Amino acid sequence: MxxxxxxxxxxxxxxxxxxxxxxxxxxxxxxxxxxxxxxxxxxxxxxxxxxxxxxxxxxxxxxxxxxxxxxxxxxxxxxxxxxxxxxxxxxxxxxxxxxxxxxxxxxxxxxxxxxxxxxxxxxxxxxxxxxxxxxxxxxxxxxxxxxxxxxxxxxxxxxxxxxxxxxxxxxxxxxxxxxxxxxxxxxxxxxxxxxxxxxxxxxxxxxxxxxxxxxxxxxxxxxxxxxxxxxxxxxxxxxNKTGAKNVQKAVAMANFILMAKEVEKDILVVDTRDEAAFKNSHLPNSFNIMARSENDKFETWLGAIVKPEEEFYLVLESVEKFDEILQRVAKIGYENQLKGILTLSAEVSNASEAFDLEDFKKNKDHYTIVDVRNKSEVEEGRIFENSFVIPLNELRSAAHQIPSNKPVVVHCAGGYRSAAGSSILAGKFEATKVYDLSDNIKDFTE
Structure with a gap:
């Protein structure tokens, strides 16, 4: 055998x-x-x-x-x-x-x-x-x-x-x-x-x-x-009870747009690039769900953040990633929700706010801290005593619970989820600055 x-x-x-x-x-x-x-x-x-x-x-x-x-x-x-x-x-x-x-x-x-x-x-x-x-x-x-x-x-x-x-x-x-x-x-x-x-x-x-x-x-x-x-x-x-469509035929329908400058404002954009590239420039209404390698659990977080049957655009780092990322989307049956797959034009200039880590270290009480780790992780110990705990998979629906009177800092355990979480909140708060603590969380846990 x-x-x-x-x-x-x-x-x-x-x-x-x-x-x-x-x-x-x-x-x-x-x-x-x-x-x-x-x-x-x-x-x-x-x-x-x-x-x-x-x-x-x-x-x-x-x-x-x-x-x-x-x-x-x-x-x-x-x-x-x-x-x-x-x-x-x-x-x-x-x-x-x-x-x-x-x-x-x-x-x-x-x-x-x-x-x-x-x-x-x-x-x-x-x-x-x-x-x-x-x-x-x-x-x-x-x-x-x-x-x-x-x-x-x-x-x-x-x-x-x-x-x-x-x-x-x-x-x-x-x-x-x-x-x-x-x-x-x-x-x-x-x-x-x-x-x-x-x-x-x-x-x-x-x-x-x-x-x-x-x-x-x-x-x-x-x-x-x-x-x-x-x-x-x-x-x-x-x-799976019904049986999925032929995957090669399903993904062949994907619409590709090279060097896009904009998309419809009311359609969600999932940006799969590295957080540094995303923070440098991205489209409005973008969520940064990174798919840099197989170590990134892109499929899980795509299916946790984006709802079944919700339309979205997908931003790639390069056309070289087209087949790989499309197949990863299809693994969870989301290929039919794709409005289009994009690479971005150099003219896209929307950037995230630069984060002053030293000011945060000295004046944590000047910020609203949001912990997007899972509840079981938080039960093992908070990293910041007065943080708001909202797991990443619940953040879109629970963002209204977060006060907007101070700048918001988002953290997780290593930086992947906080990149997604901060991008979600940045779209929710028009007048409040949102920052990603990213892998700087290690300064507070080691």
Whole structure:
């Protein structure tokens, strides 16, 4: 059994290709299927099956496109009620590919329709656990309360997860390999390991969810301190239930404008350039959501700040970034909201106010300080005692809570979120200066 893991770093997403006897199966594929097609060519293998462990919230899957282009059968739980052609795959169902037998185990908890895909061959067992079992953690049960048309209550799902962990994996040996759909950095759990795989034996020993505890204790632990839920999560669940459009066709419709001088004033502009370039010159009504490299979680913050179906323009550093950034937008299904992709003319001169760091250090009380970190970070300790705490994903709707009688200074933990936050507030306050503390926050934390 030949298993290849693919990683999407910005979303901390793992997908898989399993090859046997000239055939290939995929598990939880990303939006753009080309990496899987290249691997199929390398292996001289035909893609015959796509397994969806559940309708994902944090990315759009390419399962429908792969099925249409390769003839592969999509396997998914009947609980999904999928709108695309598929075969249901639930407890007792199996599928043979070469010398591998795939089996389904219903593992509700993260969602009511989650399955674990079991692959068995030559005394080797691999568990593709989706968002049910992570390395060191389990999937959060609170996403479906905000998941568009596919709702489920968090307490009910937390209880289901308790029974899934206690009962659904008992038949598998300690040496069974565990391959999750996410790792550290994903918002689908809270304490995931940076390890990309594990064994069931290691999880039984080290994962908090397997320790002896009552249902009540388990529910309390899994529900506390979960990270925020970006506004696009429910939108993606609904897309994945229906099946996304061919990504190459979808992004081909993007309108490109070279060296733009202006756009409509009432349309949001998402500027992906480095904060220094943004502060030097940008269009009005611009939010600085940086996409400098894969280390920037651009997809997450785009989907947290910009609402599903809200129109926006996208500013690039260079035409060289066109394909890369467009594909990142498509990962969360936002390509249809794009009014246009721009590079900026040298005539664009709107600049951010220069920040006097030394004056701020000496006279902090002369400023209104806004902390845009997540609530769990703030609970570990405030950096400035009298700051207003508004997480970045809530800032657009909660900006009215911030007084405007003093200059505003925005900070986070390292500078990425404060660049976005300060650009959001700059558009809200016409007569109040807004500054980004940026990475100068280190002067107050080290």
């Amino acid at each position: 030949n298993i290849k893991q693919f990683k999407d770093d910005p979303l901390a997403h793992y997908s898989y290709a399993i090859v046997s006897d000239g055939k290939m199966a995929l598990v939880d594929p990303s939006r753009n299927p080309m990496q899987y097609y290249r691997y199929a060519e390398e292996q001289n293998a035909q893609i015959v099956a796509v397994f969806e462990t559940h309708p994902h919230a944090d990315f759009v899957s390419s399962h429908l496109q792969i099925s249409e282009q390769t003839g592969a059968v999509i396997y998914v739980s009947k609980m999904v009620g999928a709108d695309y052609n598929h075969k249901t795959f639930d407890d007792g169902d199996s599928f043979k590919m070469g010398n591998i037998t795939f089996k389904a185990v219903n593992t509700p908890g993260h969602s009511p329709d989650s399955i674990t895909v079991v692959a068995e061959a030559e005394a080797k067992t691999a568990l593709f656990t989706g968002d049910t079992l992570f390395i060191g953690d389990v999937g959060r049960p609170d996403l479906r309360e905000n998941a568009g048309n596919m709702k489920a209550k968090r307490v009910d799902l937390a209880k289901k997860m308790y029974h899934t962990i206690k009962e659904k994996y008992t038949e598998f040996p300690d040496e069974a390999l565990v391959y999750p759909a996410h790792g550290a950095g994903s918002l689908c759990g809270k304490n995931m390991s940076s390890d990309s795989s594990s064994t069931l034996g290691n999880e039984r020993q080290g994962n908090w969810a397997f320790k002896e505890q009552t249902e009540e204790e388990f529910v309390e632990e899994i529900l506390k301190d979960q990270p925020f839920i970006p506004s696009y999560f429910g939108f993606n669940v609904d897309i």
